[in-house]
Amino acid sequence: xxxxxxxxxxxxxxxxxxxxxxxxxxxxxxxxxxxxxxxxxxxxxxxxxxxxxxxxxxxxxxxxxxxxxxxxxxxxxxxxxxxxxxxxxxxxxxxxxxxxxxxxxxxxxxxxxxxxxxxxxxxxxxxxxxxxxxxxxxxxxxxxxxxxxxxxxxxxxxxxxxxxxxxxxxxxxxxxxxxxxxxxxxxxxxxxxxxxxxxxxxxxxxxxxxxxxxxxxxxxxxxxxxxxxxxxxxxxxxxxxxxxxxxxxxxxxxxxxxxxxxxxxxxxxxxxxxxxxxxxxxxxxxxxxxxxxxxxxxxxxxxxxxxxxxxxxxxxxxxxxxxxxxxxxxxxxxxxxxxxxxxxxxxxxxxxxxxxxxxxxxxxxxxxxxxxxxxxxxxxxxxxxxxxxxxxxxxxxxxxxxxxxxx
Numbered sequence: 354x355x356x357x358x359x360x361x362x363x364x365x366x367x368x369x370x371x372x373x374x375x376x377x378x379x380x381x382x383x384x385x386x387x388x389x390x391x392x393x394x395x396x397x398x399x400x401x402x403x404x405x406x407x408x409x410x411x412x413x414x415x416x417x418x419x420x421x422x423x424x425x426x427x428x429x430x431x432x433x434x435x436x437x438x439x440x441x442x443x444x445x446x447x448x449x450x451x452x453x454x455x456x457x458x459x460x461x462x463x464x465x466x467x468x469x470x471x472x473x474x475x476x477x478x479x480x481x482x483x484x485x486x487x488x489x490x491x492x493x494x495x496x497x498x499x500x501x502x503x504x505x506x507x508x509x510x511x512x513x514x515x516x517x518x519x520x521x522x523x524x525x526x527x528x529x530x531x532x533x534x535x536x537x538x539x540x541x542x543x544x545x546x547x548x549x550x551x552x553x554x555x556x557x558x559x560x561x562x563x564x565x566x567x568x569x570x571x572x573x574x575x576x577x578x579x580x581x582x583x584x585x586x587x588x589x590x591x592x593x594x595x596x597x598x599x600x601x602x603x604x605x606x607x608x609x610x611x612x613x614x615x616x617x618x619x620x621x622x623x624x625x626x627x628x629x630x631x632x633x634x635x636x637x638x639x640x641x642x643x644x645x646x647x648x649x650x651x652x653x654x655x656x657x658x659x660x661x662x663x664x665x666x667x668x669x670x671x672x673x674x675x676x677x678x679x680x681x682x683x684x685x686x687x688x689x690x691x692x693x694x695x696x697x698x699x700x701x702x703x704x705x706x707x708x709x710x711x712x713x714x715x716x717x718x719x720x721x722x723x724x725x726x727x728x729x730x731x732x733x734x735x736x737x738x739x740x741x742x743x744x745x746x747x748x749x750x751x752x753x754x755x756x757x758x759x760x
Contacts, residue, residue, distance in 0.1 A: 354409030356392035356399055358756060363389040364419040364735035366401060368721040369703050374639060374711035377664035380700040385737075391422070393727040396755035401721055420750060421737040423702065425494025425728030426683035427709035427719050429641055430620050430670035432499050432532075433484045434477055434512050437468025439676040452650055452677065453602060456574050461676055462502070462535055469502035469512070477515045478522070484673065484681060485523045489759055491682035492740075492749045494728035495710065495718045496525050497670075499568060501532030506554055513563040524754045526726075528713050530596060531555075531564040533584055535575055547580060551587035559591035566594035566617065566714075571607030578606045585614040594714055600624040600655075601646075612636045618668065618712040622655040623647060630656060634663035639712040642704075643672040644689035645680035657694030657704075668708040669694070669701060684748060688741045698741045727756035 366389035369375060370382065390407050392400040400407070442460050446452060455461045469477070481498075488496060498516045503509035509531065516529040533550065536543045558564045567588035569581045575598075576584070585595050594617050599607035601621040608629045611619045620641040622629065633640045642655035660667045669690040672678040680686060683705055690701040710719030718726050731751035732740060740748050752759040 354392065354400060356394050356409055356411040358393040358413045358415060359407070359411035360391040360393070360415050360417055360422070361404055362416045362419055363391065363404075363422045365389070365421045365737060366391065366721060367421060367423045367702070367737040369424070369707040369719070373716070374637070374666045374708055375703050376666045377661060380661055380667065380703040380708070381697050383699050383702065389422070391721060391727070391729065393756040396727055396757075398721060398723055398725050398727050400723060417731050419735050421732045421735055422721070423730050423732065423737050423740065424706040424719055424721050425730055425752070425754065426492040426687070426705045427495040427713065427715070428488065428493045428670050428673070428683050429497050429618065429668050429709040429712035430499075430643060430672050431497055432501060432672070432674035433488075433496070434481045434498060434500070434515050435465050435469050435502050435675050436472030436477060436480070437465060437675070439465065442676055446650065453574060465675055466502050466504050466535070470504040470508050474511060474515060477512070478518050481515060481519055482522050485519065485525060487681045488671075488673065488683070489523065489525050489752060489754070490749070491684050492730050492752060493683045494525055494752065494754045495528070495713070495715065497528045497530055497713055499530045499532040500564070501534035501568075506549070510563065517563065524757065524759065526718065528566075528715070529564045530566045530568050531558055532568040532570070533576060534570050536580065547583055551583050555584070555587045555591050555593065559593050564593070566596050568596040568598065570598040571605060571610070572598070572602055573605070578610050581607060581610055585611065585616070589614060596620065600629060604629055608632060612638045617714050620670065620672075621646065623652045625656055630659050630663050630665065633660060633665040637666065639666045639668050639708060641668045641670050641712050642690065642694050643670055643678060644693040645678035645686060646672050647693050648689060649678050649680070654693040657690060657696050661696065661700055666708055666711065667696070667700070667704050668712045669696075669704040670709065684740055685744070688744060691741050698738050701741050702737070727753060729753050
C-alpha cells in the first residue's frame with residue numbers, strides 16, 4: 354500500500370468503533386490502539402493500526418512524538434453568522450433579569466436580528482471567518498452553521514450565502530441549516546409567514562441547495578408545536594432533513610413532534626423530563642445537549658446521564674451564538690458535557706464525534722477508520738482524557754482536516 358502521508362509514533366489512537374450513531378452504554382466503549390500509525394491518501398484515512406503492522410510506503414512521514422490522537426470534533430449546532438453583540442443582555446442577566454424577559458422586551462434574539470440585518474455581507478463574512486478559525490484551532494473540523502438572524506426571507510438567504518462563501522475561506526467542513534428562529538408577533542403576519550415558509554421558501558431551499566436541513570425553535574416566545582408541524586412537514590415533502598430546538602425553557606411537545614417527523618436531532622433539552630427521555634430512547638433522533646447554554650444562562654443542564662442510561666443517542670454541541678452560549682471550543686463543550694450533563698469522558702468524546710456526525714446525517718466524519726475523512730487532532734498529552742479534563746488551556750497541539758494540517 355502506498356499513502357500520501359503516514360502519521361507515526363502515536364502514543365494512543367483513540368476512536369469510536371463501528372459505524373453510525375452509538376446509543377446508550379455503548380457510548381462509553383472506545384477503541385484504543387497504542388504505538389499506532391495512520392495512513393492518509395486523497396484526504397481520507399487509507400489505513401490505521403499498530404505501527405508495527407504497517408507494510409506500505411508513504412510520500413511523507415510525520416512523527417507525532419507519542420501524543421494521543423482523536424477524531425476531529427464535530428460541532429452539530431452553531432449560529433456563528435451574526436452582527437453586533439449581546440453585552441447589554443449579559444449585563445442584564447447578571448443583574449437578575451430572566452432571558453425570556455429580555456427576549457419578550459425586544460432584546461435577545463430580536464436585537465441580534467436587527468444588528469445582523471444592518472451589517473454588510475462583507476462584515477458578516479469577516480466576523481464569521483474569525484469565529485470559525487478559533488473553533489478550528491480548538492479542534493472542530495466539521496461545523497454546522499444555522500441561519501436564523503434575518504429580519505425577513507431575503508436576510509435569511511443572505512446568511513446562507515455567507516455560509517457558502519465561508520466554505521472557500523476555511524478548511525473545516527460547513528453544513529448549512531435554515532433555522533426558523535422567531536415568527537412575527539402579529540397573528541396575521543405570522544400566518545402569512547408560515548404560508549410563505551411552507552409553500553415558497555422551503556421548496557426554494559431544496560431547489561437551490563443552499564441548506565441541507567431545516568430547523569425550528571419551538572418555545573412559548575417562538576414557534577408553537579402546531580407551527581412547527583407545518584414547517585417540518587414542508588421540509589420532509591421537499592426532501593430536506595429536519596431538526597428542532599426543543600425543551601429549552603418548557604417541554605411543550607416539540608421533542609415528540611420532531612421525533613415523529615424523523616428529525617435528525619432535537620437540540621437543547623434542558624427542560625426534558627422522563628417522557629421526552631423515553632421518546633428519544635425509543636427512536637433514532639439524536640438528542641443534542643448544549644452545556645454552554647446551561648453555564649452561560651444558569652439553566653439546569655439537559656439530562657445527559659438519564660438519556661444515556663435510557664439507551665438514547667446523545668451528542669454535544671457548542672451552540673456558539675452571541676446571546677446564550679458564546680462558546681467557541683468543542684473541547685470545552687466536551688469538558689462541560691462531563692461536568693454539567695453527567696457524561697463520562699468516553700461518552701462525551703463519542704457525543705462530540707460519531708454521534709455529533711449522526712446529528713448532521715454525515716457518515717464519513719467523526720471516526721478514525723479506513724474510508725473516513727482524515728480529520729484528526731494531535732493532543733499535547735499522551736493521554737486523550739486530558740482533552741475533557743483540562744480547562745482554560747490549549748490541549749489540542751495540531752489539527753488535520755482532510756489530511757492537511759491546519760496552519
